[in-house]
Amino acid sequence: MTRRILPRPILPRPTVLLVALSALALAGCGNRRVLKPEPGHDLPRAPYGSTYKPNADQLLKPPVESKPERNVDARVRSEERGDDPFNLPPEN
Secondary structure (H helix, E strand, O other), X not given: OOOOOOOOOOOOOHHHHHHHHHHHHHHOOOOOOOOOOOOOOOOOOOOOOOOOOOXXXXXXXXXXXXXXXXXXXXXXXXXXXXXXXXXXXXXX
């Protein structure tokens, strides 16, 4: 009498299952909604000497200095460089 070997059911390893469940749980954490201060708390005070008090959206927007737009390029096409009097060979 021959004994038939049945294939083992394929089950994911516990670590793979844990990582998959963790990723699924973290995927729900990225909700986007309007930012408001918690009850009983206010937004930061206006800068000293200024009457302008920015709201939450304005505080989250980076200033132009941190990410400037590059809309003007000094060279618009490939050009031959002129003679540079300061481009000297190194001294020995």
